[in-house]
Amino acid sequence: MEEQIPTSRIFTVIECIKTNVHLSTFTGINSFTGFEKLAALIDCVLVRLNYTVNFVLDTRERLLLCLMKLKTGLPFSAVAPLFNLSSTTCIKYFHFMVDILYLVLKNTIRWPCREEIQRTTPHCFEKYPHTRVIIDCTEVYVQKVNCIDCRVKMYSFYYGGETIKFLVGIAPSGRVTFISVIYGGRASDKFIVTDSGFLDLLEPEDEVMADKGFLIEEELSNLQCKLIQPAFLKKRRRLNEDEGAENVEIARVRVHVERAIQRIKVFRILHYVLPSHLLSKADKIVTIIAGLVNLQPPIIADKPVENTDVFMGGPTEDIEINIAFDSTQENNADSEASGTGNILNANSENKL
Numbered sequence: 001m002e003e004q005i006p007t008s009r010i011f012t013v014i015e016c017i018k019t020n021v022h023l024s025t026f027t028g029i030n031s032f033t034g035f036e037k038l039a040a041l042i043d044c045v046l047v048r049l050n051y052t053v054n055f056v057l058d059t060r061e062r063l064l065l066c067l068m069k070l071k072t073g074l075p076f077s078a079v080a081p082l083f084n085l086s087s088t089t090c091i092k093y094f095h096f097m098v099d100i101l102y103l104v105l106k107n108t109i110r111w112p113c114r115e116e117i118q119r120t121t122p123h124c125f126e127k128y129p130h131t132r133v134i135i136d137c138t139e140v141y142v143q144k145v146n147c148i149d150c151r152v153k154m155y156s157f158y159y160g161g162e163t164i165k166f167l168v169g170i171a172p173s174g175r176v177t178f179i180s181v182i183y184g185g186r187a188s189d190k191f192i193v194t195d196s197g198f199l200d201l202l203e204p205e206d207e208v209m210a211d212k213g214f215l216i217e218e219e220l221s222n223l224q225c226k227l228i229q230p231a232f233l234k235k236r237r238r239l240n241e242d243e244g245a246e247n248v249e250i251a252r253v254r255v256h257v258e259r260a261i262q263r264i265k266v267f268r269i270l271h272y273v274l275p276s277h278l279l280s281k282a283d284k285i286v287t288i289i290a291g292l293v294n295l296q297p298p299i300i301a302d303k304p305v306e307n308t309d310v311f312m313g314g315p316t317e318d319i320e321i322n323i324a325f326d327s328t329q330e331n332n333a334d335s336e337a338s339g340t341g342n343i344l345n346a347n348s349e350n351k352l
Contacts, residue, residue, distance in 0.1 A: 013082040014064055027067035028267060028292050039063050041104050042097075057083060057093065065090065066097035070289060073268030095281065102284040105291030111177050111201050120173040122300045124253055128228060131172050132206040134257040135198070135214065137189050138265070139163040143276040156185030164274070166286055167192045170260045172253075174299030176290045182282045189213045199223060209254055256299055263293045 017023050020031050029035050039059045046059075055062060065083055068074070080090035112120075117132060125131055142154060142162050154162040163185030169178030180196035193199065193216050202208070204224035210216070217227045230250050231243040239247065265271050267289045274282065 013068070014061055017064075026071060027064065028071045028289075028296075029067065030296060034295070035060075035063070038104070042100055045100055045103055055093075056085070056089070062093055062097050063101075066094055066101060069094050070267045070269050070285065073272045098281050098284050098288065101288045105288050105295075108291040108294045109176055109179055109287065112171060112175075114203065114206075117171055117173075120171065120175075122172060124300065125172045127249055128172075128207065128209065128253065130205065130207045130226075131209050131228065131253075132202065133169045133171065133177060134209040134254055135167060135169045135178075135193070136211065136254075136257045136261060137165055137167050137192060137213075138261045139165045139185055140270045140282075141273045142279065143273055145276045145279070150184075153184035153186050159185060161185075164279070164282055165192065167196055167198060168257065168261055168264070168290070169198065170257050170299075172256075172300075174256050174260060176260055176294050179287055179290045182286065190215050190219075194219060209250065209257075211254065259299050260293065263296065263299070264289050267292075 013026075017026060023032060023035060024030050027035065029038070042063060043059055057065065061083060065079060068082075069076070069079055076087045076090045076094070080087045083090065085093070114132065118129075121129065121131070139156055139159055140163060141159065142164055144162055145151060145154075151162060154164065156163040156165070164182045165185050165187055166182050167178065167180035167189075168176065171177050178198060178201070180192055180198065183192055183195075187195075189210075193214065199219060202220070202223050202225050205226075206223075207226045207228055208216075208220060209228040212230055212232065214227070214229065220227045228250060230247040231239055233239065264286075269278075269285065270289065278285070
């Protein structure tokens with residue numbers, strides 16, 4: 001017979017988090033001040049939604065539960081006992097908090113104006129002063145689904161398995177400025193760039209930095225923009241001296257988008273195989289994590305970051321004053337599913 005733990009000995013994990021190091025390890029947030037500020041914003045959103053449901057856990061505990069799942073990637077069966085919940089209730093709380101956090105943190109990912117880019121461009125980009133954005137794609141393994149058509153869309157020849165794929169764009173300062181919707185691993189980099197709406201954000205004379213996999217020079221040229229990428233060997237045996245030196249310079253600054261993606265992948269839910277039942281929330285999960293990354297100290301710190309304070313050491317203007325969302329989002333906050341929820345509902349064979 002299973003031994004029952006006396007009620008007086010029951011505790012939750014929130015009681016064990018006593019330092020900023022503990023908090024960062026479990027949630028990805030660097031300070032208790034930042035955590036409390038985010039919890040206050042969630043309360044503000046719930047008030048605006050007129051949400052009156054009573055929860056077993058308070059806002060801080062629900063926020064911790066959601067962030068712990070994102071940061072550690074632990075299964076719900078492991079997270080639930082830490083909050084004295086059943087696995088079913090834990091899953092419901094996680095889905096609810098993903099919807100709410102998405103409403104709050106999506107506003108931290110914004111496309112800055114050209115003047116702001118120029119003010120915050122670090123010195124390492126002095127050879128590429130007109131760079132507007134550095135882009136790259138990344139993939140996350142997903143659990144196999146029963147739908148054969150979905151497997152075809154998600155199969156990545158590069159990774160040799162089913163994945164989801166999304167485009168990440170960062171400003172030269174290292175801040176995430178663009179996150180695409182989720183695509184199947186089969187989608188090419190070029191297709192994602194052209195289909196995601198990324199090109200609509202560019203202005204004439206903008207420069208986009210990318211690796212060799214992005215064959216988008218013609219598309220950018222049509223917009224009077226320039227593509228900066230390493231030189232191709234084509235049919236030559238080796239690059240000339242100038243091209244070799246240029247490739248080194250591009251790699252030296254392009255690496256920052258890889259560092260931003262690494263920060264995103266530190267959230268272990270995107271490091272392990274993503275369960276198929278979370279595919280419907282994949283768009284929101286990626287957006288939340290990118291928003292949390294933007295609220296961390298900047299990747300490149302040779303220029304002061306604008307609009308910063310104690311909130312996670314990062315920019316806070318957007319999250320404090322721009323949490324507006326339209327009535328459609330208000331009505332669907334509890335049940336809104338991303339485009340990934342119905343994998344077959346797509347105009348393109350590559351899009352989820």
